[in-house]
Amino acid sequence: MEATRAKLIKAARAAFADKGYAGASMDDLTAQAGLTRGALYHNFGDKRGLLAAVVNQIDEEMAHRAHTIAQGAGHDWECLVAEGAAYIEMALDPEIQRIVLLDGPAVLGDPSQWPSQNNCLAVTRTAIEGLIDKGLLKPVDAEASARLLSSAAFNAALWIAASDEREVLLPKAIAAFRALASGLLAEPEARSRDRR
Template identity: 50%
Template sequence: MVRRTRAEMEATRASLLATARQELAKHGYADTSMDDLTAQAGLTRGALYHHFGDKKGLLAAVVAQIDDEMDARLQAISDQADDPWQGFRSRCRAYLEMALEPEIQRIVLRDARAVLGGASPDSQRHCLHSMQTLISALIAQGIVAPADARALAALIYGSLAEAAFWIAEGEDAAARMEQAAVGLDLLLRGLRVQPHDDQDC
């Protein structure tokens, strides 16, 4: 029996992920053949089953990889923003704009929802925690009106997620994106602390 090194195992897994990501983006989950995929990667189906269990497990791993990249992109927007409120708005809009990217649209927003039932519980918890942290900071700075940050995070994250699915499923995705952006601005505007008029009416 040939023992493979950890580096070789990691290289095999990375090769399968890269090939699967390419094929899933091009053909979609239903039309991606595991035999064609493993042949293209120069590997066996046994290697695929060893690392991912089955076709569904492979899809979940690809989705997790893309999710991590999306999260890094969104975090960079927050980190680079000079104004915390504009950074938050830009981050929310960027999430919706990602629904226009073919790879994200097909793999994360269509196939993952149809095959896996949507984002994993871990991914959802991470997104909610990130959103809650941002909102808590905005409340502490007096930018967002005082409210339960967890509740606001659940509402905003849920709205963004559903809007992204709505954008991805339509033939007119670009038009839907612009409509969603208008709705997003209205939604976020309601979070801001409103200046009080101290003068008598």
């Protein structure tokens, strides 16, 4: 049943975010959902499979939010910067940090080979490809640039969240992100757009 899958994923999101992947007990988790471990192993195979499902769900949500935010804010390169800033701010969510940024890579391996195919990364890559086609960016490798950019954004969020002065660090991180991203800009005329 699809309903039980949803209930388990919901409970897993809460448990993984609160206790971490290793600290979350399958018994407690399933009981929270009004089920037992039997349902879990039937639907997801093992604990890793459940985490993969949870990560996939969150990743899709993030990619969707980032895409809409980026579309609503500015055009072209400003759009790319807004997307990165959106990633940074989204990654301040403890749930996203713990599940997607910390436990996800450790348990499932590098995000580039996740079953979810990492939708967030795909969004950034296509955005970069579009800007390259328009001639606004240097002819860099879109995949590589997207990876570097998104990972920079996410790790910035890790750093900010671990600190106790988030309000001070967040603008600094976004400014640094903007500076780094400006390195992708094609040389002369587009650069005038990079101020601050």
